[in-house]
Amino acid sequence: MAIRKVMGTEIEYGITVKNDRDFDPISSCVLLVNSYREEHSAQILWDYDQENPLADARGFQVEGEKYTPNQQENIARNKTLVNGARYYVDHAHPEYSCPEVTNARDLVIHEKAGERVVEASRREANRVLPAGTQMLLYKNNSDRKGNSYGSHENYLMDRRTSFKQIAEHLMPFFVTRQIYCGAGKVGSENRSRPCVYQLSQRADFFETEVALDTMVKRPIINTRDEPHADREKYRRLHVIVGDSNMSEFTIYLRNGVTSLILAMIEDGALNRDLALRDPVRSIKDVSHDPSCRGEIELENGRRMTPVQIQAEFLEAAQNYASQHELDEITRDVLAKWEYVLEALARDPMELAREIDWVIKKSIIEGFIERKGLDWGSPQVQMLDLQYHDLRPDRGLYALAERQGRVERIVSEEEILHAIHNPPEDTRAYFRGGCLRRYAQEVFGVNWDSISFGIGDEPIKRVLMAEPLKGSKQHVEDLFEASPTAAELVRNLRS
Amino acid sequence: MRDIKRIPGSEDELWIPRAAEQKQERKSGGGDGESSSESGKGEQKVAKKGQELKEEMDALIDEIDEVLEENAEEFVKNYVQRGGE
Numbered sequence: 001m002a003i004r005k006v007m008g009t010e011i012e013y014g015i016t017v018k019n020d021r022d023f024d025p026i027s028s029c030v031l032l033v034n035s036y037r038e039e040h041s042a043q044i045l046w047d048y049d050q051e052n053p054l055a056d057a058r059g060f061q062v063e064g065e066k067y068t069p070n071q072q073e074n075i076a077r078n079k080t081l082v083n084g085a086r087y088y089v090d091h092a093h094p095e096y097s098c099p100e101v102t103n104a105r106d107l108v109i110h111e112k113a114g115e116r117v118v119e120a121s122r123r124e125a126n127r128v129l130p131a132g133t134q135m136l137l138y139k140n141n142s143d144r145k146g147n148s149y150g151s152h153e154n155y156l157m158d159r160r161t162s163f164k165q166i167a168e169h170l171m172p173f174f175v176t177r178q179i180y181c182g183a184g185k186v187g188s189e190n191r192s193r194p195c196v197y198q199l200s201q202r203a204d205f206f207e208t209e210v211a212l213d214t215m216v217k218r219p220i221i222n223t224r225d226e227p228h229a230d231r232e233k234y235r236r237l238h239v240i241v242g243d244s245n246m247s248e249f250t251i252y253l254r255n256g257v258t259s260l261i262l263a264m265i266e267d268g269a270l271n272r273d274l275a276l277r278d279p280v281r282s283i284k285d286v287s288h289d290p291s292c293r294g295e296i297e298l299e300n301g302r303r304m305t306p307v308q309i310q311a312e313f314l315e316a317a318q319n320y321a322s323q324h325e326l327d328e329i330t331r332d333v334l335a336k337w338e339y340v341l342e343a344l345a346r347d348p349m350e351l352a353r354e355i356d357w358v359i360k361k362s363i364i365e366g367f368i369e370r371k372g373l374d375w376g377s378p379q380v381q382m383l384d385l386q387y388h389d390l391r392p393d394r395g396l397y398a399l400a401e402r403q404g405r406v407e408r409i410v411s412e413e414e415i416l417h418a419i420h421n422p423p424e425d426t427r428a429y430f431r432g433g434c435l436r437r438y439a440q441e442v443f444g445v446n447w448d449s450i451s452f453g454i455g456d457e458p459i460k461r462v463l464m465a466e467p468l469k470g471s472k473q474h475v476e477d478l479f480e481a482s483p484t485a486a487e488l489v490r491n492l493r494s
Numbered sequence: 495m496r497d498i499k500r501i502p503g504s505e506d507e508l509w510i511p512r513a514a515e516q517k518q519e520r521k522s523g524g525g526d527g528e529s530s531s532e533s534g535k536g537e538q539k540v541a542k543k544g545q546e547l548k549e550e551m552d553a554l555i556d557e558i559d560e561v562l563e564e565n566a567e568e569f570v571k572n573y574v575q576r577g578g579e
Contacts, residue, residue, distance in 0.1 A: 012578045018569075025576060092576035144570070149578030214579040240579065366551040367558060378567035385573060386563060394561045403554060 002263035003234075006100050006156040006426055006467040007255055009111050011244055012093040012149040013118055014138035014388070017129065025092035028135060030076055031128070032094050036121035038082055038420075040439045045071065046078035046088065047444035047451065047461075050228075056212050057163040057225035057235065080445045082436045083421055084428030085110070087117060093149050094118060094137070099428030100447075100467050103329045104256030106423050108248050109410050113418035115139060119390040139244045140388035141201040144381065146189045148205045150214060151244040155237045155259055156229065156467055161266045166237065167210055167221045169265050172274040172298075173258075173313055174220055174241045175283045176306035178203060179292050179348075180340045181254045183243035184357030186364070186375065186384040188288070195288045196375040197364070199357045201243045203287030209279055214240050220279055228447035230465040237262065241283075246388060246397035248409040249354040253340065256333030260317055260326075269320045272312050275299040290361065292344050307344045314341055353407045356397075360387050363396060430470030433479055434488070441485035454486050462492060 015032065017023045048069075054062045069077065077089040084099030096114035101107050122137050129135060142148045157166070182199030192204040211219035224238040239258070245251045264270050275298060276282050282296040286306045295303040314337055321334055343350040352362040364375075364383050373379055389395035392402075400406050422432030427448075434442055434450055443453035444461075451461040464470050482488035563569045 014573070014575050016573055016575075091578050093578045143573050143575040145574055147575045147577045149575060152579070215577055218579075363554065363558075367555055370552070370555050378570055379562065381570040382563055382566035383558070385570060386561075396558065396561075399557055399561065400554065403550075403557070405550070405554065 002266040003156065003158045004102055004468060005259035005263060006102055007104075007107055007259055008098050008100050008154050009107065009255075010095055010097040010150070010152040010154070011111065011114060011139060012090060012095045012141075012151065013244075013390075014140055014143065014149065015092075015094060016136050016138075018134045018136055020129075020133045026089070028125075029089040029092065029094045032118070032121050032125050032135065032137075033079055033087055033089055034076065035124035035128075036079060036081075036087060036117060037124070040082050040436045041079070042435075042439035042442065043075050044078075044080055044435075044439070044442050045074050045444035046080070046086070047446040047449060048074070050446040050449055052226050053224055054212070055225040057223040058210075062212055080431070080435060081117070082432045083110070083113065083418055084423065084426075084432040085114060085117070086445075086447075087114075087121075099422050099432065100426040101423045101428075102425050102468075103327070104252050104259065104333055105329050105409065107255045108251045109414045109418045110423065111251055112248065112410065112415045115390055116415065116419055119392070122390065137390045138385060138388040139246060139390060140183065140385070141244050142185065142189065142205075144185070144187060144189055144384075148190075148202060148218075150240055151202075151242050152214075153239040153242055153255060153258065155239070155262050156227075157235045157237050157262060158266050159227075159231070159233055159235050161235075163223070163225075163235070166262075166265055168275065169261070169270045170221060171209065171279050172276050172309055173261055174239075175276060175279050175296070176286060176309045177254070177257065178243075178283070178287055179306045179310065179344055180257075180337075180351075180355050181242060181245065181250060182287065182355075182357040183245050183250075184360035184384070184387075186381055192284055193288070197290060197361060198287045199290065200283075200287040202241065203283050206241065206280060206283050220283060229467050234467075243356070244388070245356050247354065247356045247359060247406055249336070249407045250356045252409045253333065253336055253355075256330065257317075257337050260320075260330055260333060261313060264317060264320050267320070267324075270313075270316055272316060273298075273300055274304075274309055274312060290348060290357075292348050307341055310341055311345075314338060353405060359397070359400060359406060360384065363387070363400065424472040425468070427464045427467055427470030429472050430464065430475050433475065434485075437479065437482075438485035438488065452485050452489055454489065460489050462489075 015025055015028055017028055054064050056062055079087045081087055086097040088095055098110035098114050101110055118137055122135055125135050141151055178200045183201045185198050185201045188195050188204055190204040205218050206220050207217045208219045210221045212223045220241050222238045222240045227234045227236045277297040277299050285296055292307050293305055295305050297303050348358055351358040364380055387396040392398045422428040441452050441454050443459050444451045448464050449461050451459050453459050482491050
């Protein structure tokens with residue numbers, strides 16, 4: 001039986017300062033992240049001891065320097081939040097890694113809460129910038145000049161499922177899921193062939209099938225093997241092929257369908273031969289075809305449209321659903337997936353309320369028609385960028401949402417709540433709870449550990465190797481019985 | 495301990511759509527169980543008058559006109575990021 005698909009996303013945001021000739025992304029990121037203040041914040045280290053981004057899922061360790069900043073730099077670049085998230089500076093981008101959740105609906109809530117955190121700190125940062133300048137943040141993945149930054153999904157998987165098996169089934173799934181996961185992009189880049197509009201922000205950047213890299217020669221399937229949990233039992237599938245999505249419906253479908261497919265792989269429920277002849281080429285061909293009707297070639301010589309390939313996955317999933325007890329959210333995801341594939345087969349533009357790339361395309365087409373512009377005009381490029389603008393009063397997705405033009409999955413109240421509260425059914429609850437209660441004694445944090453510095457005693461590290469342990473149900477009584485960090489540590493020992 | 499009780503700068507009302515804006519014209523696609531059949535939704539959409547759609551789009555574009563960055567050409571040219579991940 002498949003294990004519970006604990007999941008989360010890591011989103012890197014585009015950052016710029018308008019009217020600043022000397023704009024420096026790194027210092028702007030440090031300012032941004034440090035402008036976020038919480039009631040329970042303290043100087044807490046991110047615990048790099050626990051990290052190993054150079055382990056490869058194919059069973060080896062890659063040579064390379066492990067990044068470990070000094071203590072001061074560490075604190076300046078890393079914030080762990082009371083909702084269990086990590087908000088930090090990654091290279092030249094601010095990044096928000098949401099807390100671990102167990103379903104696609106909570107994922108939407110927490111990814112959206114992340115946007116609000118970044119926007120709140122942006123506004124605060126702007127108070128200290130010189131008059132006439134303004135920091136701006138974009139939840140997208142490209143500057144349209146060949147530079148891309150990521151949007152990564154993570155899914156907990158059973159270590160017993162071989163990586164080879166995972167990669168085999170995921171390849172055709174990832175190449176085609178962009179028909180309902182793409183965030184849309186005007187034009188092409190990275191030496192990809194010219195087009196006016198494409199489904200995905202990221203497709204142009206994938207140059208190889210399977211590899212460990214994330215910054216150069218990006219692979220469709222990433223092999224980073226860093227489970228942030230018990231490595232004997234789990235792997236964490238690190239998905240780098242996705243776009244940063246604005247639409248709640250799109251985020252919900254992206255994580256909901258992908259987690260279902262992964263559960264099916266664990267249960268051996270996928271046995272269709274959908275291997276592609278040339279995935280790296282096909283991912284671009286699919287992205288460059290807004291009709292979604294172009295065929296791609298399979299290894300066995302068949303030719304299928306991306307909608308047909310997804311329909312094969314859907315059919316397998318429906319069979320799987322008839323034989324397994326699936327939760328209500330997964331059933332809802334399945335129904336929405338079917339609805340979307342049917343609409344894509346008829347006319348993708350029917351999804352102008354649901355799917356990011358279609359919402360964006362319909363806005364741009366309306367604008368072009370009204371203004372008599374063409375796809376190459378600077379205003380059209382501006383619309384593309386501004387769709388992802390985090391400002392509630394200037395972002396075009398935000399505008400479409402305000403006008404009731406897009407479908408929503410979660411409520412405003414749930415998003416606001418998630419800014420200050422962790423999910424209750426994973427170890428994020430323990431992490432967030434410790435920060436809320438004992439911030440001054442928390443010394444360092446990582447996904448699978450939290451350490452305490454109490455008085456002059458040696459640092460004590462609490463390991464959290466089980467992502468589902470540390471939930472409200474597990475630790476509520478422990479917190480109640482531990483008014484101080486010293487008592488918590490004592491109670492954990494007894 | 496910091497003494498700020500709320501996220502600075504997050505004027506909550508900005509996040510909450512005004513009542514009139516919360517209205518949605520049709521139910522979410524697929525799923526919810528209680529929503530009408532797929533074909534019902536299709537008909538509803540087809541039945542929507544072209545004029546109505548145009549008015550909706552006009553309302554959106556009017557607002558875009560007000561918020562779109564000025565000097566678009568300069569702005570998109572200057573938007574350069576370092577590769578990340």
